[in-house]
Amino acid sequence: MYKKSKKLIALCLSVMLISGLTGCKKTIPEEQEVFTGSGAANVNEMVPEKDAKLVFWASDKEYGEAIGKAFEEKYGVPVTVAQEGMGTVDKIALSGPSGEGADVFITGHDNFEKGMSSGVFMELEDAIVDEMKSKVPESGLNTVLSDGKFYGIPISIEVNCLFYNKDLVETPASTLEEIIEGAKTFNDVQNNKFNLLCTIGDGYYEFPFLSSQGFQLFGENGDDQDNPGFDTDEFEKGLELISELHDIMPITSADLNNKSSLKANFMEGNVAYFISGPWDVTQIQESGMNFGITELPTYQGKQLTPFAGVQCAFVSTFTKYPIAAELLANFLISDEGASILYTENNGITTISDISNVEGLSADPYLPAFVNQFENSIPMPSVKRISYFWSIAADIDRAVFDGQITPAEGRAKAIENWEALLATE
Template sequence: MKINKTLSMIAALTLMAGSLAACGGNNNGNNTASPEASGSEPAATESPSASASAPASGEAGSDELAPEEGASLVVWETKEMIPRMEAIGKEFTAQYGIPVKVEEVSEADQINKLINDGPAGIGPDIVIYPHDNLGKAVAAGLILPNDFFEEETKAENSEASIAAFTFDGVLYGYPRSVETYAMFYNKDLVQTPAKSYDEILEFAKTFNDTQNGKYTFLFEQNFYYQYSFLATPGGYVYGNGGVDKNDIGLNNEAAITGAKMYQKLKEIIPMKTADATFDVKKGLFLSGKLAYDVNGPWAIAEYKKSGVNFGIAPLPSIDGKPNVSFSGVKGFSVSAFSQYPNASKLFVRFATSKDQQLKDFQELGTLPSNKEAAADPTVTADPLLVGILEQFANSTPMPAIPEMGNVWTPAQSAMADIWDNNKDPKEALDNAVKQIQDANSATQ
């Protein structure tokens, strides 16, 4: 498949994410139920003013939205992205004269943290998070709509990314990147990447040497990654495209089949779920002791710099069925508690422009949501994207309804029971679904 054609797969998520336009979500790996809204949403003052600075050449912006006098901004950002965000902040300050402070908060935790920090007056002006947090954020009144730059944002970004940050017909986010995970492989250890888990198990017979820290295949043991085992044979979280909370498919017959394959992999990965971390597998992969590493575009830049000879392929199939991974969209929103909503909107517009998304890709390997950036030769010339985007075409968006918050912990606990304690997959998944159903009923 040609790379420039493969890049069009970003648009394919539109079909899978269409149902997101009417719903919201939770976090990637955290599981608190949507709280009651706290605090009132302040009105943004969007009075046109000729005093607003014009954007630099090539940067998006508007000379009609005047930042508040004396504005200074706080942005929450995940650890790996902080240097890049600080660079964006310096550019923005040079352009608009508005100071920007970047504070470390993981993307998965930002909405949960904003619930308390926002009303207390110690929260940020801008949050950056995966789209499955949107429903919780809107239900709790934590974020402002993307109103002033709505038309520009919709025109410039893929339909999928716009749908992902839309709740009940209202656009709340400013998309930054799209992503899923795939199978990184060490080309010095693997001639042709495996196409199925059966091939992985066969290869392990001659490659594995876990006594000496040598592994065939590793993935992070959290439900974001574990989900692919249940989904590939035909399991799902919520029915009707992820919006029917009363239809849970995590314990159907297909999901149980996938859980059995998941459990079987412990034969070649004698490691507790708590020990299968990002840093552990990164260290093994970069030292040549791991043949296959399930990872995402966020790892590409660092792996390139390390000098390891690697490629990226789609995840292994199960019973001949293409692997179905979770996919997501990450983006910005302006906090409803910000004292400087105009300045914040100017910043997120600046930070998500084509030029900034291209810099994100060049420095961090993130896949742009901006359509022109995604089609830029700088992006299309990278052969490593083929595997990511082929997997992306088979992915399914994380459900974005608030009830997704009730899924993460029970589902991950069930998978840990299956792996760590050799629990019967059906029993473990039945128990998880019961917990999810009870939590959904309690929040109605």
């Protein structure tokens, strides 16, 4: 049914190193058959291996079991589900060689580099890749792409959007300039009323303001960990915008870093616009307030582009049933799989066309995140991303509070970066 070739697994050493670090004595066999494709022209021609059975690791067991049941009904392949969260890549590297790990597992795209270096992601064949490309936007595809090859399927997203109070806003602003102008008449600091509130002191929330000025963290593709982009005019211009935000949010960055307080103030009806993500939708909805969600606005004609966090499904290189495993991973971005994601986990699919995704297509709030995802940047998965979080927290607060100028912030960011490099 499909071709296999025997060869030494080049990445055996990396997995052995992981095992050594954790005290595990399991290693990959010296020689293992490597899947080279089913030979199918498209997904519809792919047929699971005879007597195939799969193990699926998901972060939510109810979601995983619903997927497993639907997949078995469609393909006749039984799926055993286990709930696994943190450290999934390491667990696959340790348990996979002995056949005890998952065939398909889900992990955040920020683990992609680790998984590639560990050799635990199986490269997907063309039929699966073509199907994925027809459904998922580039912002998702880039999270599972390495040297022109695809090693996973992006299945769900998290991204920031613009929440707004419908009792205060008739038509949501499409530009930041509108919000800035509205603050001049709406703001009432003494009574805790603000036209806009957003977190300051967290690089995840501040990135859209930096990106709107052309700042590229770790290069164009987010994979150049030697080039954070701090020594650029675009970064300094982004800091200038963050500094200007103090005019419409005239409180301290410490107060604006209290996310719970900002959300509470929004739910109490004191705030017209609030920037947050899908994790806050349920609580705000349960509060009973009349609100809507739309895409982030533009500034000076340029889009505020947020980071995207993506959960991805990967097929283990150790699977005994690669065709069945690929079909299971692909099923996660089918209309049925996306519907299960929504109904069981309130999750948001990566696929652009949600018209046939049961529940999500009619949801009054979550489709905005699907639209925003197309104008987002996958959060870099390089190891030095932690340096950005600490530097952004330090510099952005100081600039916003007026303790240093944007130019001084640029210089300080470079200084802090070099200090962190010296600790390696």
